[in-house]
Amino acid sequence: MTQVIWQCPACRFRFPGGDDDARAYICPSCKIGKTIIVRELTPQTNPTNINYPAKRNVIAVLDNIRSVQNVGGIFRSADGAGITHLHLCGITATPKHPKMAKVALGSEQSVAWSYHPNALDLVRELKAEGSAIWALEGGERAQNLTQSVCDAETIALVVGNEVTGVDLDILEIAERVVALPMRGVKESLNVATAFSIAAYYLSG
Numbered sequence: 001m002t003q004v005i006w007q008c009p010a011c012r013f014r015f016p017g018g019d020d021d022a023r024a025y026i027c028p029s030c031k032i033g034k035t036i037i038v039r040e041l042t043p044q045t046n047p048t049n050i051n052y053p054a055k056r057n058v059i060a061v062l063d064n065i066r067s068v069q070n071v072g073g074i075f076r077s078a079d080g081a082g083i084t085h086l087h088l089c090g091i092t093a094t095p096k097h098p099k100m101a102k103v104a105l106g107s108e109q110s111v112a113w114s115y116h117p118n119a120l121d122l123v124r125e126l127k128a129e130g131s132a133i134w135a136l137e138g139g140e141r142a143q144n145l146t147q148s149v150c151d152a153e154t155i156a157l158v159v160g161n162e163v164t165g166v167d168l169d170i171l172e173i174a175e176r177v178v179a180l181p182m183r184g185v186k187e188s189l190n191v192a193t194a195f196s197i198a199a200y201y202l203s204g
């Protein structure tokens, strides 16, 4: 099967799919036209995967992330950004979860990870070992991540539960609380989305 672009001659609805895609016969939009292949797609290698080494060592602590989809998305972003280790804590699903491979698409194999039942104990250890603890969370202490100077050799980025956020006891021992500016009506981003932006910002 080859990947192609299908297009409806009647309404010009245009979409990608396989050349044996069943949607192809009748236009899924106008239901009148009979879609045709207008372009074959050739697989391309991604040129951005070379020559951009991470500027610093960034590890992450995922504390009680409820959704497997979010953990899988975080694995993909961690792989892309060059995060060196994911600490999975509490109820956070690990790559052993049956749904993880489908969401993480192989990145769960490439990023080093470990499981810890208690994120607070872990963060205390990481801090004692010299990591700077940066919690990704809103609130009074939060400073704009994109205006934060990264002066530590190893940063441990902590993200917390989708509903309750980063554990208050972890916030208390974090060197910094950083957040992304929210310019619309919502108070926060999806945790995997926020993690992705922060991971790239910190890794450089």
Ligand SMILES: [Zn+2]
Pocket: 008, 009, 010, 011, 012, 013, 027, 028, 029, 030, 031, 032, 033
């Ligand atoms: Zn159409």
